[in-house]
Amino acid sequence: MKIDVVAAPDLSPADADHWSRLQAGVPRLDSPFLSPLWTTAVARARAATGEKACDIKVAILRTDDGCPVGFLPVRIRHGVAMPVGAPMCDYQALVGSPGVAVDPRGLLSALGVSRLDFCHMQADDETLARHGRGQTDSWIVEVPDGYAAYEAQRKAAGSGVLKDIDKKRRKAEREVGPAVFTALSDDRSAFDQLIAWKRGQLVATGQTDYFRTPWVMKLVEDLFAIREAGFGGGLYTLHLGGELAAVHLHLRGVHTIHGWLIAHNPAFERYSPGLMLFQDILKTMHGGGFTHLDLGAGDYRFKRELSNARQTVVFGFFGALSPATFVRSAAYGVRQMAEALPLGRVSELPGKAMRRIDLLRGLH
Numbered sequence: 454m455k456i457d458v459v460a461a462p463d464l465s466p467a468d469a470d471h472w473s474r475l476q477a478g479v480p481r482l483d484s485p486f487l488s489p490l491w492t493t494a495v496a497r498a499r500a501a502t503g504e505k506a507c508d509i510k511v512a513i514l515r516t517d518d519g520c521p522v523g524f525l526p527v528r529i530r531h532g533v534a535m536p537v538g539a540p541m542c543d544y545q546a547l548v549g550s551p552g553v554a555v556d557p558r559g560l561l562s563a564l565g566v567s568r569l570d571f572c573h574m575q576a577d578d579e580t581l582a583r584h585g586r587g588q589t590d591s592w593i594v595e596v597p598d599g600y601a602a603y604e605a606q607r608k609a610a611g612s613g614v615l616k617d618i619d620k621k622r623r624k625a626e627r628e629v630g631p632a633v634f635t636a637l638s639d640d641r642s643a644f645d646q647l648i649a650w651k652r653g654q655l656v657a658t659g660q661t662d663y664f665r666t667p668w669v670m671k672l673v674e675d676l677f678a679i680r681e682a683g684f685g686g687g688l689y690t691l692h693l694g695g696e697l698a699a700v701h702l703h704l705r706g707v708h709t710i711h712g713w714l715i716a717h718n719p720a721f722e723r724y725s726p727g728l729m730l731f732q733d734i735l736k737t738m739h740g741g742g743f744t745h746l747d748l749g750a751g752d753y754r755f756k757r758e759l760s761n762a763r764q765t766v767v768f769g770f771f772g773a774l775s776p777a778t779f780v781r782s783a784a785y786g787v788r789q790m791a792e793a794l795p796l797g798r799v800s801e802l803p804g805k806a807m808r809r810i811d812l813l814r815g816l817h
Contacts, residue, residue, distance in 0.1 A: 454514055454522075454555060455606040456563035460536075461496035461509040461526065464489065468513060471521045474549050477707065481577055481764065484747065485704040485711055486544040490684040492562030494528040495538040498672035509537055512563055514547075516556055525580075527564065530814065533777055534561075536570040536690025539815035541669060543591070543711065543749050544766070546575040554579035559770040568772035568781060572811065573750065576765035585767030586785045592760035594746040599739040605760060614758035618725065618732050625724040636690045636741075637680070644677055647688075647700040650716035661809070666816045673714070676704065683707045691730040699726035701734070709745040710738065728755055 459468075460602050472489040476482045485491055486690040492509065500506035506531060514523030525547045527534035536542045549552070557580060561569060569581070571590075576582050596603045604615055626632055648664060655662045679685030684705060690691030699717040703710050717727040733745060750758045750766060769785075787801040 454516065454559075456555065456559055457513045457515060458510050458563050458565075459513065460507045461492050461511055462506050464493065464511055466493065468511075468521055468524075469493075472524045472548060475522070475524070475550060477549060478807040479548075481575060482546060482548055483706050483709050483745070484544045484708065485706040486542050487546055487548050488684050488706065489524070489526075491542070491704075492537050494675060494679075495528075495668075495672060497667045498675055502667035502671050508681070510534075510564060512560055514549060514553065523547050523553045523555065523563065525560065525658065527569065528815075529564065529566055531777075532565075532567050532775075534564055534566045535811075535815060536571060538574070538672070539572065540663060540750070540812045541672065541815075542573065543713075543747075544575060545571050546574050546578045547580045547590070553574050557581060557584065558773065561771070561773050566775045567775035568770055570770045570781070570811070572768045573766045574768070576767050581769075581771060582767050584769050584771040586733055586769035586789070588765055588767040589750050589752075590763040590765055591750045592756035593762040593764055594735060594748065594759050595744065596735055596738055597744045600736045603612075603735065607759075610761070612758050614728075614755070615784075618728050621720070621724045622729050622732075625693050625698075625721070625726070625729070629696075629721070631697075632698075632729065633692045634730070635692075636687070636734070636737055637689045638690050640688065640690060643690045643697055643700050644688055644702065646697055647702055647714060647716050648673070650700075650718075651714055661816070663812070663816055669738070669816065673702070677702060681761055689730060689734055691726055691733060693721055693724070693726065696721075698724070699724075699730040701727075701730055705743075708743055709747055709808045710743050711747040712749050728759075731755075731759060 469489040476487055496506040496509045509528050512525045513521050515521050526537045528537050536545045571581055574582050608614055622632055652662055652664055676686035677688060687705045688702045689701045697718060698721045702714040704713050715727055770781050784807055788807060791800045791803045794800055
C-alpha cells in the first residue's frame with residue numbers, strides 16, 4: 454500500500470470518480486461531507502476569498518499497481534492536519550473499500566505533519582477512530598419506506614412528537630394563515646434571511662459569528678447555488694400566512710439530506726415552525742430518492758424525538774512525538790480530569806475552551 458498526496462485543486466477527474474464510487478459502495482459513507490465535491494467546494498471557496506487552497510490535501514491510498522482504494526482529505530495548518538471545511542464539516546472518515554485501513558504513522562509521514570486532529574470521525578473508521586478521546590452521536594431519521602411508515606414506527610415507539618407538530622400546524626393555520634412548504638427553493642431573500650437569523654442567534658448566545666469569515670460565506674453561497682444531483686445545497690422554506698416562518702439550508706448527498714443551517718422567525722416560535730419544516734421535508738423525501746435525514750450531533754430534544762437511528766462519531770487525534778502532540782495530549786488530559794470531577798458546569802469548561810480554539814483554528 455502506498456500513499457500519494459495531492460492538493461485538492463489538482464485532484465484528477467479519474468481519482469474523483471474512484472472516490473465517488475468507493476463512497477457509493479458503503480452505506481455509512483453516504484454523506485455530502487464525505488464527497489470529493491465537498492472537498493473541492495471548500496478549496497474553491499478559500500481560493501476565491503484569497504485563502505490558500507493548496508493547504509487542502511487529499512491522501513490517496515493505492516495498491517501496488519496504482520489503483521486507488523482509499524481517500525482522506527485534510528487541511529494542513531502549521532504542521533497539523535484537520536478536517537476539511539471545519540468548523541462547517543459534520544463528518545470525517547477514510548473513504549475506502551470495506552476493510553481498507555492504513556497505519557496512521559504512514560499518513561502523518563505522507564502528509565508531512567506531526568499531528569492529525571478529528572472531531573466528527575465516524576466510529577466505524579478502522580484507521581483513526583480507535584485514537585478517539587471521546588464520542589457523541591449524530592441523530593438520524595431513516596425513512597426508506599416513506600413518511601407514513603416512519604410515522605407509524607414513531608407512534609409504536611411511544612414518541613408523540615409528530616402528533617404535537619400536527620396540532621401546532623393546525624393552530625398556526627387557524628391563527629395565522631395557510632402553511633406553505635417549498636423544497637429546493639431558489640429564493641435569495643429567504644436565503645439572506647436565514648443568514649441574518651443565524652448570525653443573530655450566534656451573537657445572542659455569545660458564539661463566534663463564523664459568517665464573518667469570507668471563505669465560509671462564499672462556501673455557503675456556492676452550495677446554495679449548486680443544484681446538481683447527488684451533491685449541493687437545498688433551501689427549504691415554510692411560510693405561514695404569507696410570511697416566512699422557518700428556513701433551512703441542508704446539504705444533499707445521493708440518498709441523504711444532512712441538516713446544516715436552520716433558523717426560524719421568532720414571531721412564530723410558539724408554533725415550532727422549525728419542527729413543522731422538518732416534518733414537511735420528511736414527507737417529501739421518499740419521492741426524491743432520499744432515505745436519510747441526518748440531524749447531526751448535539752443532544753437536543755427535537756433530535757432525540759425525531760430520530761430512529763444514530764451514527765456514533767469520535768473526537769481525538771493521532772500524533773508523532775512532537776511539541777504539537779504534547780500540547781494536544783496535555784489539553785485532553787486536563788479536559789478528561791475536569792470532566793471526571795463533580796464540579797457541575799465548571800467540569801465542562803476545558804472542553805468548551807478546546808472546541809472554541811478548534812473553531813478559530815478552522816476559520817483562520
